[in-house]
Amino acid sequence: MSLSGQRIAVLGGKNGLLGQALTRVLERAGATPFPLSREDCDILDPMSVEQWLDRHDPDTLINTAAYTQVDLAEDEPDKAFALNATAPPLLATMAARRSIPFVHYSTDFVFNGQKTTPYSEYDEPNAMSVYGVSKADGERGLLKLGYDKTLIIRISWLFGPDRTNFVKKILGLADAHPTLTVVNDQMGSPSYTPDIAENTVRLLEKKATGIYHLANSGETSWHGLANMAVNLSGKNCFVKPVPSSAYPTKAVRPPYSVLDLSKFTRTTGVTPRRWEDALKQYVLEDLGLGS
Numbered sequence: 688m689s690l691s692g693q694r695i696a697v698l699g700g701k702n703g704l705l706g707q708a709l710t711r712v713l714e715r716a717g718a719t720p721f722p723l724s725r726e727d728c729d730i731l732d733p734m735s736v737e738q739w740l741d742r743h744d745p746d747t748l749i750n751t752a753a754y755t756q757v758d759l760a761e762d763e764p765d766k767a768f769a770l771n772a773t774a775p776p777l778l779a780t781m782a783a784r785r786s787i788p789f790v791h792y793s794t795d796f797v798f799n800g801q802k803t804t805p806y807s808e809y810d811e812p813n814a815m816s817v818y819g820v821s822k823a824d825g826e827r828g829l830l831k832l833g834y835d836k837t838l839i840i841r842i843s844w845l846f847g848p849d850r851t852n853f854v855k856k857i858l859g860l861a862d863a864h865p866t867l868t869v870v871n872d873q874m875g876s877p878s879y880t881p882d883i884a885e886n887t888v889r890l891l892e893k894k895a896t897g898i899y900h901l902a903n904s905g906e907t908s909w910h911g912l913a914n915m916a917v918n919l920s921g922k923n924c925f926v927k928p929v930p931s932s933a934y935p936t937k938a939v940r941p942p943y944s945v946l947d948l949s950k951f952t953r954t955t956g957v958t959p960r961r962w963e964d965a966l967k968q969y970v971l972e973d974l975g976l977g978s
């Protein structure tokens with residue numbers, strides 16, 4: 688992979704789960720990434736972003752920054768909408784003024800989960816939570832703006848190094864509890880952040896624009912993901928499947944949000960590896976667990 692010589696600003700790249708993986712992969716691809724935190728550049732303060740862009744003149748602007756606390760968003764809709772719905776089109780406008788590509792991430796939670804086959808880019812969003820609606824509004828704002836160098840990548844169920852995530856939390860809990868209960872009636876596509884990052888680079892190299900779905904291949908439930916992670920780690924813990932009704936959450940989640948990756952494969956010629964292989968790398972190599 689090569690993005691040689693490209694200067695790429697990564698909003699959320701200093702501390703974010705995906706942003707940090709992306710920063711590393713961009714470096715490996717020969718680019719010069721600028722990982723940014725809220726202190727460097729606050730996306731709720733457009734002037735601070737403009738000034739940063741004027742000073743550093745990047746060739747691409749990538750936005751991984753977002754309001755990502757799905758349940759808390761139900762109590763903080765204003766914050767969620769400011770970050771997820773209002774900010775992205777403003778960022779795209781700044782990229783448009785400089786005629787540089789703008790990459791933005793969205794989520795499987797824009798769908799209501801009533802389908803039983805993978806969601807394609809042509810399926811209509813119909814979110815059921817504040818977080819999902821705010822992210823769908825962000826996408827709509829970008830599409831309405833119509834800047835032709837915009838790439839929107841919908842991803843799902845992230846896990847990976849650098850920051851806590853579902854898998855890491857489960858493995859922490861498995862140390863303290865002989866049994867864990869995890870829901871088995873929500874199906875999705877787990878995504879390993881280094882794989883999402885590498886496949887983002889592939890889309891950048893193809894100069895892809897519009898909406899793309901990206902995840903690891905295959906599908907499972909939260910229980911399936913947790914159970915395999917615990918088994919791989921060798922921890923002595925039984926992961927018991929339970930229905931969502933046994934584990935009420937503030938935000939309603941889609942019961943089925945598996946993403947169809949065929950558009951990505953048609954564009955790049957690459958089929959993302961299966962989530963089980965990526966999970967193995969995360970648990971055994973990144974976390975150094977298992978025998």
Ligand SMILES: NC(=O)c1ccc[n+]([C@@H]2O[C@H](COP(=O)([O-])OP(=O)(O)OC[C@H]3O[C@@H](n4cnc5c(N)ncnc54)[C@H](OP(=O)(O)O)[C@@H]3O)[C@@H](O)[C@H]2O)c1
Nearest residue numbers: 699702703704705724725729730752753755794842844845
């Ligand atoms: N996590 C998932 O399972 C998942 C699933 C589907 C889609 N996504 C999407 O994928 C993208 C990346 O998610 P993630 O889990 O990597 O996010 P994350 O770890 O929660 O990181 C989000 C980053 O946003 C930054 N941020 C928040 N407010 C900001 C502001 N006002 N100005 C500038 N930066 C700000 C934070 O930077 P600081 O730390 O510097 O404050 C934080 O590092 C998001 O668009 C998310 O919606 C995530």
